[in-house]
Amino acid sequence: MTAVFVTGESLKGQDVKWIDTRFSLQDSPQGRTDYEAGHMSGAIHWDLEEDLSDMTKPSGRHPLPDKKDLKELFRRSGLMLDDHIIVYDNGGSPFAARAWWILQYAGFNNASICLDGYEALVGAGFPADQAIPQPNRTDVEPKWQEDIFASKDFVKETVNGQTGYTMLDARSAPRYRGEIEPIDPVAGHIPGALNFDWEQLKQNGIFNLQSDVKDQLTGVVKADRPIIAYCGSGVTATPLYAMLKQNGYEDVRLYVGSYSDWITTETVDKEVK
Template identity: 60%
Template sequence: MSEVFKSIKNMDISNAKWIDTRFSLQDSESGRKKFEEGHSNGAIYWHLENDLSDMTKKTGRHPLPDKETLTSLFRKSGLDLDDRILIYDDGGSPFAARAWWILQYGGFQNSFIVTEGFEELAAHGVPVSRNAVMPEQSNVVPVWDDAIFASCEFVEMTVEGKTGNVLLDARSAERYRGEVEPIDPIAGRIPGALNFDWEQLKKDGSFNLHVEVGEQLSRVVKKDEEVVVYCGSGVTAAPLFAMLKQNGYEHVKLYVGSFSDWISREIVEVEKG
């Protein structure tokens, strides 16, 4: 079983590098404002839209930056591959998981999602500062793990039954069934996909690391299956990817473009019901 999530209650924070990823989909600058008001001492801030997405691309609502852009982000953040990296948000949010997935994609194997949000970290005595840090730039060369990335073409082959993978939709059951669609112009799901609402990963506002979540996951997909997770724009699927890895699933990919990319193709295939 891979350890993906860490709790401040049993964590050594010495010599760790912190990344603050607080964000709100309703107010894109609220996270940065919170960071300026106080953050874990020495933390840098990664913005969902400015750092963890390339909003100029047309491949979904939160497209993945290219490898050159991500390499630049890693370097200006002062990161090296063997760094111990702790990532937090407000707790129970998908943004730290998005950053964690990108770090895993880049080969930063010693990175973790902190289960507690910033306020709880501060309450547990993690040193807090309002001072912005300018890390010394690194010369890191990422070791890309393309095995955890699913392209639209790979998903198309999966729908055609050519990859042996299982598609797993992280959105709510209502959106999965196509009964409601508050964001995207077309309702429904990628054909053949199963459903596991990412909100089920949480309990009392934090990610639930107890065995019951693993049992719930195993009732939908088996550990020996190869899984591709997606959501609306690739953000809320990241904690589902992380929780699958936490529970011992070895073969998991993230379709970063997700449903918003899928329905942008010339030929749109969706299922409902």
């Protein structure tokens, strides 16, 4: 099995395809600006809102693009299913994990998230430049992995006790409890969901692969439980999804629409279940 997370050090001397996913939720163009100012040599750029979301859809704040649009993204990016792909951002951000999950969903079986952000990779001696690559277009055919995707209907069935899955909310505890809600119009969480703040996955600004994270995760939900990870918009739940997979949780799905999609038609539970 390909590692979920890798260090820059482990990549030295390897031939990889880089994907730069740097982004700022506060300043949408910033990621592209940073990419154009310098990136790993040969890296393409995937933008959270332009490439990894379809912002025209009503299903949450960062809806998943249609499969045909994702296939076109992969093809113009010059990717094949067996390519050794390394996705990076600034380190400790959720954007590389979002791209990585989409690659997993599409059946790319040799993709990993780099623990090190761009500056750390440059500091470690990896070549960087400002050249914008023009990949050779491919005819790749994704092999969609529906068993890692949770539709809204599947989540409804889960809430109704029909699937055996446990919902795991990646937002902060106060937002989960409905005490504060800075973004969405309704506070609370999906009924029955447990909570694990994705920020707890980090140590010194990067994702923590030490055993204490696994201990914290299993303290909330055991590794043999099937899980659906979600957050506010389907972005910060992806590091939680990735870390669950890193720590041996076999049956994990992502609710991409997440809470911002759920509240469009549902009455939410404002009490911790």
